Amino acid sequence: MLEHAFRMRSTIRRxxxxxxxxxxxxxxxxxxxxxxxxGFAVDGMPFVIPMVYARLGDELILHGAVASRMLKEGSTxxxxxxxxxxxxxxxxxxxxxxxxxxxxxxxVFGRSREITDxxxxxxxxxxxxxxxxxxxxxxxxxxxxxxxxxxxxISLSIDEASAKQRKGGPLPDEGEDAALPHWAGELPLAIxxxxxxxxxxxxxxxxxxxLTRDRW
Amino acid sequence: MLEHAFRMRSTIRRxxxxxxxxxxxxxxxxxxxxxxxxGFAVDGMPFVIPMVYARLGDELILHGAVASRMLKEGSTxxxxxxxxxxxxxxxxxxxxxxxxxxxxxxxVFGRSREITDxxxxxxxxxxxxxxxxxxxxxxxxxxxxxxxxxxxxISLSIDEASAKQRKGGPLPDEGEDAALPHWAGELPLAIxxxxxxxxxxxxxxxxxxxLTRDRW
Numbered sequence: 001m002l003e004h005a006f007r008m009r010s011t012i013r014r015x016x017x018x019x020x021x022x023x024x025x026x027x028x029x030x031x032x033x034x035x036x037x038x039g040f041a042v043d044g045m046p047f048v049i050p051m052v053y054a055r056l057g058d059e060l061i062l063h064g065a066v067a068s069r070m071l072k073e074g075s076t077x078x079x080x081x082x083x084x085x086x087x088x089x090x091x092x093x094x095x096x097x098x099x100x101x102x103x104x105x106x107x108v109f110g111r112s113r114e115i116t117d118x119x120x121x122x123x124x125x126x127x128x129x130x131x132x133x134x135x136x137x138x139x140x141x142x143x144x145x146x147x148x149x150x151x152x153x154i155s156l157s158i159d160e161a162s163a164k165q166r167k168g169g170p171l172p173d174e175g176e177d178a179a180l181p182h183w184a185g186e187l188p189l190a191i192x193x194x195x196x197x198x199x200x201x202x203x204x205x206x207x208x209x210x211l212t213r214d215r216w
Numbered sequence: 217m218l219e220h221a222f223r224m225r226s227t228i229r230r231x232x233x234x235x236x237x238x239x240x241x242x243x244x245x246x247x248x249x250x251x252x253x254x255g256f257a258v259d260g261m262p263f264v265i266p267m268v269y270a271r272l273g274d275e276l277i278l279h280g281a282v283a284s285r286m287l288k289e290g291s292t293x294x295x296x297x298x299x300x301x302x303x304x305x306x307x308x309x310x311x312x313x314x315x316x317x318x319x320x321x322x323x324v325f326g327r328s329r330e331i332t333d334x335x336x337x338x339x340x341x342x343x344x345x346x347x348x349x350x351x352x353x354x355x356x357x358x359x360x361x362x363x364x365x366x367x368x369x370i371s372l373s374i375d376e377a378s379a380k381q382r383k384g385g386p387l388p389d390e391g392e393d394a395a396l397p398h399w400a401g402e403l404p405l406a407i408x409x410x411x412x413x414x415x416x417x418x419x420x421x422x423x424x425x426x427l428t429r430d431r432w
Contacts, residue, residue, distance in 0.1 A: 014284055034303055034405075035319070037253035039264035048255035048264050050301040050321050068230055085266040087250055087407065092424070095357040096345050097367075103251070105266050129312050133403075140398050141311040151313075169415050182356050183424045184415040187349075187432065189250075191303065194404035199385050201394065208308070208399045216403065 012162050020163040023058075029106045029163055030055040033084035034132055034191070038062060040073065040080050053082065054127035059155040060108050061115075061124045066152045074154040075114035082108045082156055090187040093170035094180040102186065104165040110156035124153045133210035228378050236379045239274075245322040245379055246271040249300035250348055250407070254278060256289065256296050269298065270343035275371040276324050277331075277340045282368045290370040291330035298324045298372055306403040309386035310396040318402065320381040326372035340369045349426035 012019030020026070036053040039046055049070055054061045060082055064071045074080065089102035115121050122142070129137040143151065169186050172178075193216045196207060228235030236242070252269040255262055265286055270277045276298055280287045290296065304318035331337050338358070345353040359367065385402050388394075409432045412423060 014281065034317070035301055037255075037264050037266075037299055037301070039253075039255035039262035039297070041257035041260050041262045044257050044260060045295050045325075046255035046257045046262055046297045048253050048297045048299040048323065050253075050299060050319065052317055065230065079261050081255070081262045081264045083253055083264040083266060085251055085253070089410075090348050092349065092352065092427075093356065095363075096341065096353070096359050097363045099345060099352070099356070101250070101268055101348075103266065107264065109261075125312065129315060132306050132317075133308065136308065136315070137312070140309065140315070141393060141396055143312050147311075147313045169413065173417070177357060178417065180357055181421065183418055183421045183427075185418060186413045186415075187427055188410035188413065189407050190410065191405050192408040194305075194406065197385065197402045197404065199400040199402075201389070202400055205397065205399045211308075211399075211403055 012164060018164050018166055021161075022163070025163045026106050026158065026161050027055060029086060029104045030060065030084055030158070033086055036060065036062070036082040036084050038080060038082045040070070040078055042073070052128060052131070053084075054124070054131035055158070056124055056127040058158045060110070060158055061127055061153060061155050063125060063128055063151055063153045066150055068152065071152040071154055074112040075152060077111050077113060080110060080112050080156055087189050088167065089189045091170050092187070093184050094173045094177050094182045098170045098173065100166060100170065102167050104163065106161055106163045108156055108158055108161040110158070110160060112154045112156055115153040115155055118148070121148065121153050124155065125151070132215070134213055134215055136208065136210040139208045139210055228380060234380050234382055236381075237377075238379070241379045242322050242374065242377050243271060245302060245320045246276065246300055246374070249302055249322075252276065252278070252298040252300050254296060254298045256286070256294055258289070268344060268347075269300075270340070270347035271374070272340055272343040274374045276326070276374055277343055277369060277371050279341060279344055279367055279369045282366055284368065287368040287370060290328040291368060293327050293329060296326060296328050296372055303405050304383065305405045307386050308403070309400050310389045310393050310398045314386045314389065316382060316386065318383050320379065322377055322379045324372055324374055324377040326374070326376060328370045328372055331369040331371055334364070337364065337369050340371065341367070348431070350429055350431055352424065352426040355424045355426055
């Protein structure tokens, strides 16, 4: 299941009816997701690393410590594949074969580019801070020069990307399966927030707006 | 953030204090996760595909249609990297630099092996069906020979794997940061189920035990 591009990269081969190259659909999934699984190959060996990310226009922004080998590699311009998946539910059917998962996912292929220009770097990091908590960049202290220098930022263009999704209940059971006594249907799933836990040093500090918007 | 093995593959280089090679820790994360992001390289080009999976003993089980190019590739024994990430929360700090995410993740490196023996294949598919919904394999119809033949199952050994996690609130703010008026703390996040949606054909069929166990 859940197969995206292969060989032709962003051409969806398996279950193409579930696929889309619509930029708005791709942006929506990227804006809602929280973690990108970033793949790259070293001597033909694949690595997949979970990373915080942000979308800024048509770019996917990744960041980390300058010492990170993965980002060091990325800074030289290498082929990467970043995949974001949102799980929407489990699909239970009368037969094993029709069990499935509801999801939305985006696969981005691109050559990494390091962002070194100070203004562009700050804009990229602003997008990262605001991605999961909109407006948080204005509720906390910006990086100073030393912190900026210790942070590497790379981007992937979203030019070559595809979205894929499945939604709804199980495929209709056919023939004898339809008469089986088993329950079939869907269990919706979603990431939900618990109650915020304030740092012990935050006595009397009001909960920030970034945690009280529609996002959470 | 969230960096796993690199160069030495399962040797954790960045923030090694967050890492673990403990088999029980690795199993717990794999058993709780729902989707694996599976990476492989074709002519040096990385691909990362979200897939349903299961752990069976010390093996990670993947499956899909025989027509899937990715699984066809996998059936020939190729290097793969499968990463499972569970998001536990957002970490907000007074400075951008100390923002983070709480998570648990496992990276498995391995050479894929196709499972063709009928009994072994059925056991692997049982694990897949029961992974997200324990006991579901006994609440639904097993695959017949035709369905089995249309399904390819591959496994990766969990021999070379590492777990990584971050938990708790933000790092303590130092110096002038400690006096900043911003809120700092943690927003716990977890995947939660909504109300099950029965298929229209399931009038009067009782909700299955697999949806009423501790898992959901």
